[in-house]
Structure formats: structure tokens, C-alpha cells
Amino acid sequence: MIISALTPALTLMLGCAAKPEVATEPPVDPRWEMPGPLPRRALNLTDPVRATLSNGVDVVLVEDHELPTVSVRVVFDVGRYADPEGMEGLAAATMDMLNEGAGDYDALELSDALRALASSVGTSGGWDASTISAGSLTRNLEPTLDVMADVLLRPTFPDAEWERIHKQYLQDLESGRANPNSVASRVSRRVMFGETYRGRHTSEEAWGAVTVDAMKGWYEDHIVPGNAMIFASGDVTMDELTGLLEARLGEWTAEGADPEPSLATNQPAETTIYLHDRPGSAQSVVNVQRFGGSPLDEDYTDLLVGNMAFGGMFAARLNLNLREDKGYTYGARSGMSSATLAPIVWSAGASVRTDVTAESLSEILKELDESISTRPLSEEEVAYMKSSMLNSYASRFETAGYQLSGAENIWRLGLPEDWQESYIPRVEAVTTEGANAAFAKTAAGHPLAVVIVGDAAVVREPLAALGFPIVDVDVDGNPIQ
Amino acid sequence: MMGILALAMLPLTHATELSIPYERYELDNGLEVILSEDHDLPIVQVNIWYHVGSKDEVEGKSGFAHLFEHMMFQGSEHMNGEYFEPLQEIGASINGTTSYDRTNYYEGVPAEYLPMALWMEADRMGWLLPVLDQAKLDNQIDVVRNERRQRVDNQPYGKASMTRMETLFPAGHPYHITTIGKHEDLEAATVDDVHAFFKKWYVPNNATLVISGDFDAQTAKDLVQEYYGDIPAGEEPEQLKPEPVVLAESIELRQVEEGVPQQRVWASWHSPHLYHEDDAAMDILAQILSGGKGTRMDKPIVHEQQIARSVGAWQFSQELAGIFTLSATAAAASDTDAVLAAMDAILADVIANGVTQEEVDIAITNYEARFISGLSTVAAKANQLNSYNHYTGEPDYLQEDLNRYLDVTPEEVQAAAKRWLTAERVVLHIWPPDPDAEGADAEEGAQ
DSSP: OOOOOOOOGGGOSTTTSOOOOGGGSOOOSGGGSOOOOOOOOOOOOOOOEEEEOTTSOEEEEEEOOSSSEEEEEEEESOOGGGOOTTOTTHHHHHHHHHTTEETTEEHHHHHHHHHHHTOEEEEEEOSSOEEEEEEEEGGGHHHHHHHHHHHHHOBOOOHHHHHHHHHHHHHHHHHHHHSHHHHHHHHHHHHHHTTSGGGOOOOHHHHHHOOHHHHHHHHHHHSSGGGEEEEEEESOOHHHHHHHHHHHHTTOOOOOOOOOOOOOOOOOSSOEEEEEEOTTOSEEEEEEEEEOOOTTSTTHHHHHHHHIIIIISTTSHHHIIIIIITOOEEEEEEEEOOSOSSOOEEEEEEEEEGGGHHHHHHHHHHHHHHHTTTOOOOHHHHHHHHHHHHHTTGGGGSSTHHHHHHHHHHHHHOOOTTTTTTHHHHHHTOOHHHHHHHHHHHTTTSOOEEEEEEOHHHHHHHHHTTTOOEEEBOTTSOBOO | OOSOOEEEOOSSGGGOEEEOOOEEEEOTTOOEEEEEEOOSSSEEEEEEEESOOGGGOOTTOTTHHHHHHHHTTSOBTTBOSOTHHHHHHTTOEEEEEEOSSOEEEEEEEEGGGHHHHHHHHHHHHHSSGGGOOHHHHHHHHHHHHHHHIIIIITSTTTTHHHHHHHHHSOTTSTTSSOTTOOHHHHHTOOHHHHHHHHHHHOSGGGEEEEEEESOOHHHHHHHHHHHHTTSOOOOOOOOOOOOOOOOSSOEEEEEEOTTOOSOEEEEEEEEOOTTOTTHHHHHHHHHHHHSSTTSTTIIIIIIISOOEEEEEEEEEEOSSOEEEEEEEEEOTTSOHHHHHHHHHHHHHHHHHHOOOHHHHHHHHHHHHHHHHHTTOSHHHHHHHHHHHHHHHSOTTOHHHHHHHHHTOOHHHHHHHHHHHHTSOOEEEEEEOOOTTHHHHHHHHHHO
């Protein structure tokens, strides 16, 4: 891949940064000239290898023998979307409990066994997927996989451990409600996703309804080979790995269910401010959002570039305005939520000084409006962002994570098989018109859900003056009557 | 993926050999340069450490070293614009960080853009001041104060570490005020301060430049000479020496904070500084006390009695001094006094009766794994070379550093615990407001 020559970046971000005065002195000193690139060096990649276990579970491995470590993740394409209503969090609790007693180990013995190996086995239940992951030094891979197999196949769900963890969850709810950023994300999810799975929060009531029997049922229904795929990396060959996995998981043939999530959404009908009062806040968390931008859309790469120019990085319009020009914030960004089953959310936001909350919102909205009127994304900006995205490509391969998450997304979300290989040509093909059109289609010029978590006594009046309806919401995003 | 970590690992703990090959030399102006080739991927890291941190700030100028770091991104004479702009265009990952002890700046760039990354780093070392003005400073004072609001003021328990440092270290000690600084000091910073700080600390003879990744050493040397060679050396700034602090008496602070969800407690002692002969033993002690569910403090307190949501123990060692801390978040049905009493009893038992060989071995194995997995990126290795160079004078100190841990014995852990953790200490409790307190006050008032 050839990257177009460096454009003089000095003059790029119009009206935002202090203007350079490079041209006023005739450049006699060679120091005035930014050096060009050396000859390009080759990017040699190891392709992931694939195999299928006898029980039908696919395995992807990125082999890398530089460090004596191995990582193995078993991913299930089912998660909190399969929580029954009223038991929000069941998938997460089930997955946590796998690690609290398995095979002949009780919770402490399990932890001690892993610690003695300097290994880890982690479990998690996310929105769309659940994971059991193991990490170990190569020399301890076999005993680590033994423990992982116990956790996966022989969990014991001890009542006493659930009693303990249940209390911890209740405390964690309180911690989440005390943190302004997690409150903003809870409120945003509720406002955007309503009663669908992402809008339904964990709560005291829901944790009270979760039982050990419900967890056992969730486990039996969903933690089955038909929902699983394995992603590995590190100091092991595929032959060695499949041998080790066959010996431990070969007999694992349980059958279960593969439910579909409910995906209904409410695109905001008019721009509305959802205000959560957090008295005494030193800052307000400001977040504007609407649905848009699926990787399955034809113009998704156009949107990636368009968003990048608007607010996807430090040197983008949003941050250069709110941080580097106005000094309202430590950082402002925009972007799409990572690829998920649920509709993707485009959002822009920042934590801003309390007394400039309304001004910050105003600037975000002004930047959006100008991007479809007086200041569409320019040729230079689009070329700049494409250059940035193409040039950072090689660094993605420092760890196996990029290749493995690509393979996972192709599997779970049905992305095209060549999703990663096509990245460079897809970015190269983006035009200025395309980037502007995709950004306007998704973000600019549409009603937005605005979430603000801050000191209502200070921010309410200036926000009201902007003319949008204000809905006061509680810590979970529900309107306060 | 990585290429420069030479490694011969045998299945016995003491047979490991870790090394990051490097070449080090110095320019005439005193700039120290460390080159470390790694041709695995076509990327290069430029990582420069200036040997100045918030410990070097003078009274009334807290937070200045970090504010200054921000000014380094505001352009220099030959590139007077946002520092991020040309670098992000070529796909670089860029940042700078400030700690008590040092300030670092780094760019990860495609290998072919090494000349540009060096040219830009050199320009701000040599030619920052001609284009620095009040407007840039005012803007970054706002930005840094926002950073403090975001990280400290708007976070539950956010000010706890400030309170603890201010109580542990007397006024005037280099670690008395945390790196982020005080709002009033940040607000009072002037352009003259920036000039003076730059001239004193940002001289080539007070910096170390690491280049790591896919480059050819001779090309890199030529580029470094071309861009940095003309920058004049400055006066050698005086580096502070470790300053042990002895608390005259133990201090127990109790604070009530609006908006915190649970009772939390920290108990801290002065402890050995980084690379002190007791430093590794204190790290191992922290692992034995709270390195997993089944360890000394977690097992009885979190798992069995369930009087805490979580407990922690860690040795925070820096250039001039260290701090050893026990911390806990109380369970809803308990309080921090009960949890602290339980932690104290466990610590007293370690001091009186020692720890087992098995506990030490397991802690060491976990350190070894951490050493290995901490070196998976070129960025991490570049910064590690600079860190070892700064603190020990030997960039490839990896194996010797690991040896510090491999050599720890149970007797040393017990002796270190006794030496450092029987002294005076600072305890901070932060509690949420008592929900019944207001009603109780009102009743009293009515009588």
C-alpha cells in the first residue's frame, strides 16, 4: 500500500488552532523544512490458522513464539440479551459464578491453583457474547487448560458463593450510580434502547430475583459447543493446541438454545435534553447521540472517515474547538459504539466545566450544523484522515488482538469474510463526497438525544435557553415526575 | 509480536534470562541516546525522558511540571501549530506523561517516518520558547484544570491521594503535593515561569532519547545528530537525592464526603524508595497479603467474614521515597474501623511469625509472568529502557530487576515488614454522610 505524500498539516484545521507563521521568513535554515519519509519497510504478517475440533467448535490461532505465553479464549455468541425480563444481569452472574467453584475446586482452591501457576482464567457475560479466557506461561499451559475445562464443563454454583457475590453486586450498583461517567452511560442506554435488552438495567430487584437454579438453567441452555468458537494466540502450534483442546473438550457435545436478541430502537424524534442532577459536580458529562452506522452498511467506511474528521481523534474538529480553542474540556471525541448485534449508536461528547455546560452543547451542535452547511468536511481533512487511518495500520498487529477480534466479528456479526483484508482498499476508496454524505446521513442535521449529568442548579437555566425540551431523569434514565 | 526480547526460558524459576539489547551513546551537548532495533513490524517508537517531574516544582507552583508538558504540544518555532496534527496524519500514536520523578513524551510512527518524529521532538527541545505566548498558556491552564476536574474533583474519593500525600510528606517535601497540582497554583502560572522551567530542565544534557523498532542504527544516528546536534547544552540541573521521612506521630483522618457510595480506608507507611534493598521484599509482601482471592487478607476479610467488598496492599516506590498502603472498601454491613482492625491483626501476625516459603515462591512466579507479559509492545520496551536508565543507569536492567524478586526470602519479607510497618502511619477514612445524621441534628435543635 502506498500512502499519498504528506500534506503540510500546518494549515489544515481552519479556524481552530493558533495560526502558524511559517512563511514570513524566507527559509534559509534547512530546519524549516519538515523531513520526508525514508523508503517504506515491508509489513510481513502471520495469517491466523484455523481448525475444527471433533465436536464442531472452530478454533482460530495467531501463532507467535516471541514470548513464552499463550492465551486461549472460548467465546459464546450469547450474552445479556438472553436475560429474562426481571432478571437483568443473569448472564453476567452466571459467567461470574463459573469461577466460584468447578470440578473438585471450591472458589478459593480454584484461585489458589491458578495463582500457583501464575495463570489466569477469567469469565465474563457481556451484552452480546460471553467469554471464558485463559492466559498462562507456555510451560504451564496444560494445567491451566485443565482448570479452564473445569470452569467451562464442571461448574458447581455453590449457594454460599452466590450469597457473597450477590451482596457485592448490590455494592457495585451503588458504586456505578456514584460515578458520573457510568451514570451517563446508564442514562444514555435507557434513553436510546428503552425496554429492549440494552435499556434494561441491573437493579436491586433484578439481583433479588436471580437464583442459583436460574443460573444453572442459563448455563445449560447457552454454554454449549453450538454457540462457541475458540480464539487463541501465542507460543503454541495449531497441532499442539488442538491436541490439548481435544483431550479436554472433545466429549463436550451438549445441546442448547441460540436465542435472537430483540432489536427495536427509538430514533430520537426531536432533540431533547435528558438531565440527571448530580449536585456539586465539578464537571458535566455531555453526550449527544442517535442511532446509525452499521458495519453492514455499504457506506460504513465513508462514515468511519467522516466521523474521524469530525471528532474521531485529537486533531479533529470537535477536540480542537472544545479543548484547544475554548478550553472547556480535557478532551472531546465522537464515534460509533463498537460493532454489536444491537443497533449501533453514534455519539459525541466530553466532560466539561460546569459553568460552560450549555456553551459546550451549543458548540457541539454548531459543529454538527456547520458540517452540513458552511463548512463541509474538506478535501484536505478527508485526505488527512485517510492518511492517518492507513498509516496506523501496521501498528495494529503488535498483538494478536486485532486479528482475533476481526475473526470474532466476522463470526458473531456476520461481517463479510474479507472484512480485515479489505480495510486498506476500503479506506483508500473513500471520497470527500462519500465521507460528507455518510456523516450527514448518520449524525449531522438530525434530532439527537442529549444526555447531561451535572449540577442541575447551575446548568438548567442556560440549557433551557437553548430552546430544547428538558426531561429530568433519575440515575437509571427514567423520567422523574 | 516482538523481536528484541532475547529469551531462554527453562522450566525452573531461577533459569530465566531476559534481555533487551541496546546501544547507548551521547551527543556533544550531553543528550543521551539509546537505540534498540526490533524488525518485527515496520514501526518505530521515539520515547524521550526529561529527568524532571513534579518533585522539582518550587513552592506555589504545584502542577507546573505537568502543565509544562502540555505546553510542549503547542508548537515550536519551525512547526508552530498543534503538535498532534502532522503526527496524527501519519498515523502516529502520541502522548506525554508526567510523574513525580520524570516527564516522558513518545510517538509511535510508521518506520519510514522516523525522520519526521525526531525532527519534531528536537524542535520542541531546541525552539519552544520563540513561539510560546500567553494565549497558548491560558488555554492549557484551562485544559489542565479540566483534566484535574475530570480525574480528581468529579470522581468519588478523587481527592484521597492528595490528602494522603499531603499528610505523609511535610510541606516542602518534593512529594507533598500530587503531580496534578492545585487549582490556584495552576491559575497563577506565567509565561515567565514557562521560560525559566524550560531553560533549567529542558536541556539536552537532562534528557534521554530512546529509539526502538524497525530502523537502521547508522541512519538513526545521522538523524539524531542532524536534528539535535545544534541544541546547546545547559547548566547541569541538580537532581534530588532520596529523602527518607519519619512521621513524628501517627495520624488518623476521618472525612465525610458527599456522593461517595461506600466507606473506604487507606493506611500508609513510609517505605523504601525504588530499588532500595527492601523494595522488592515489600512488593512480595503486598502480593502475599492481597495478591488473589486466597491470600492472607482477601481470604478472611473478603471471602470468609465478608466485612469488605475489596482489600488491597501495594508498595508504591519512587525515586526519593516509597509508601506502603493497605486499603479496603467496607461491606455494607460493616465499617472501616472493623476492616482496618482485621487488616492490622493480619499484618501483626506476619511481623511476629513471618511468611512461608511457598507464599514467597508463588508471589515470585507471578512477578516473573508479569515481567514477561509487560513487554509485548515496542512502546512498552522503549519506555522500559528509559525507565531503567533513569533509575538505575543501566537500560537493560531487566534480568537484574527480576533477580531482585527471585532472591527474596521469607526472612527478608518478615524483616522488611517489621522494619517499615511498625513505624508511625497515616490512616484516612472516607465515609458517605450518615443518612440519619440530619434527622438527629434536627431533633437536637428542637430541644
